[in-house]
Amino acid sequence: MSKDEVTLGEIIANFKITGEVNKIEQFGDGLINQTYFVETKGSSNPNYILQNKNTNIFKDIPGMMSNIKRVTAHIKSKVEQAGGDPEREAMTVIESKSGVPFYKDEQGNFWTLYLFIADTQTYESADTPEAAYAGGKGIGKFQRMLSDMEGELTDILPGFHNIRYRFQQWDEVVRKDPVGRKKELSAEIDWIESRRGEMMGFWKLVESGEIPTRVTHNDTKINNILFDQKGDVLCVIDLDTVLSSTVLNDFGDAIRSYTNTGLEDDPDLSKVSMDMQIFEGFTKGYVSEAKAFLTESEKRYLAFSAKFITYEQVLRFLMDYIDGDNYYKVTYEDHNLVRTRAQYHLLQSIEAQMDAMNAIVKESCSTI
Ligand SMILES: Nc1ncnc2c1ncn2[C@@H]1O[C@H](COP(=O)(O)OP(=O)(O)O)[C@@H](O)[C@H]1O
Numbered sequence: 283m284s285k286d287e288v289t290l291g292e293i294i295a296n297f298k299i300t301g302e303v304n305k306i307e308q309f310g311d312g313l314i315n316q317t318y319f320v321e322t323k324g325s326s327n328p329n330y331i332l333q334n335k336n337t338n339i340f341k342d343i344p345g346m347m348s349n350i351k352r353v354t355a356h357i358k359s360k361v362e363q364a365g366g367d368p369e370r371e372a373m374t375v376i377e378s379k380s381g382v383p384f385y386k387d388e389q390g391n392f393w394t395l396y397l398f399i400a401d402t403q404t405y406e407s408a409d410t411p412e413a414a415y416a417g418g419k420g421i422g423k424f425q426r427m428l429s430d431m432e433g434e435l436t437d438i439l440p441g442f443h444n445i446r447y448r449f450q451q452w453d454e455v456v457r458k459d460p461v462g463r464k465k466e467l468s469a470e471i472d473w474i475e476s477r478r479g480e481m482m483g484f485w486k487l488v489e490s491g492e493i494p495t496r497v498t499h500n501d502t503k504i505n506n507i508l509f510d511q512k513g514d515v516l517c518v519i520d521l522d523t524v525l526s527s528t529v530l531n532d533f534g535d536a537i538r539s540y541t542n543t544g545l546e547d548d549p550d551l552s553k554v555s556m557d558m559q560i561f562e563g564f565t566k567g568y569v570s571e572a573k574a575f576l577t578e579s580e581k582r583y584l585a586f587s588a589k590f591i592t593y594e595q596v597l598r599f600l601m602d603y604i605d606g607d608n609y610y611k612v613t614y615e616d617h618n619l620v621r622t623r624a625q626y627h628l629l630q631s632i633e634a635q636m637d638a639m640n641a642i643v644k645e646s647c648s649t650i
């Protein structure tokens with residue numbers, strides 16, 4: 283064992299694992315946490331996934347892990363009812379020896395351990411309608427299994443996708459104009475202001491409960507879904523961002539990222555648009571699961587949610603640009619402005635295709 287492995291071995295020794303550790307290696311290419319694969323000796327013992335949690339992003343790991351415990355317990359009960367395997371179709375959190383779902387080391391780092399789910403397949407991107415369908419089905423199934431979970435989760439990312447809160451931040455940043463960038467941005471600021479009423483109108487429906495609050499995943503990238511060897515959805519992973527909000531956030535954010543024919547920061551706007559075939563694939567996959575629980579008001583706002591989430595992203599990039607680039611990492615001077623323009627171009631493409639998107643939602647909800 284290398285020195286690193288000895289240290290990681292010491293971390294693992296604080297968890298209730300079965301078997302003896304054989305080797306530990308870096309795993310996957312997740313962007314947020316450091317992930318390690320922990321192999322145990324003997325084929326009858328399970329292997330594990332160890333993670334060093336990113337505490338810059340997540341300030342409340344105990345709150346996060348208690349959310350994850352509740353969510354995984356609920357999914358496991360659904361899998362059991364359906365006669366499935368709760369250790370493959372749900373994440374299993376391993377407790378520390380002191381009985382909590384994480385371990386905090388002497389330096390203050392937080393570690394978590396899960397059962398490793400073997401023999402799976404993943405997609406790296408959703409660039410075909412078939413992959414988009416699989417992604418939509420995965421997210422829809424996840425939400426469906428959680429649609430009857432009672433009680434709200436701990437709010438570990440306050441303000442996340444809350445446009446009322448974003449407008450408060452926005453008003454303050456625009457008023458302060460801390461680095462003097464505002465004077466060049468009257469067109470861009472108007473992109474935000476001209477749609478403010480429409481966005482708040484939607485958000486008020488969420489606040490009033492007309493659009494229900496449920497469990498949402500909030501990181502719907504397709505590589506956070508494990509598929510079995512036949513290609514069927516097995517398990518949604520990476521539950522760090524589970525929150526109580528509207529499920530439309532997950533749908534809208536998936537459409538924003540899956541359907542973009544360009545890059546999030548594409549300097550060439552001619553490459554950026556919403557791909558209707560990907561939208562259709564994702565929507566059909568999603569609705570095949572989600573129609574079991576979606577209310578009429580959720581269905582009515584499904585296509586709109588793509589506009590809402592993309593608008594929020596335009597606002598956040600532009601706000602960070604005006605604020606002097608404090609939140610998003612930038613690699614060149616106008617990076618946040620380039621991102622703003624690229625996401626705004628996507629927003630316009632979504633707006634131009636809204637009737638067709640609504641028609642696909644309607645058709646999917648009535649025929650699947
Ligand atoms: N329980 C698990 N079983 C199998 N593979 C896993 C498991 N948890 C994570 N992984 C793999 O590790 C990668 C990174 O984990 P993830 O939780 O998504 O980290 P990040 O938050 O950094 O994206 C995943 O994309 C997946 O391939």
Ligand SMILES: [Mg+2]
Pocket residue numbers: 312313505506520
């Ligand atoms: Mg991930």
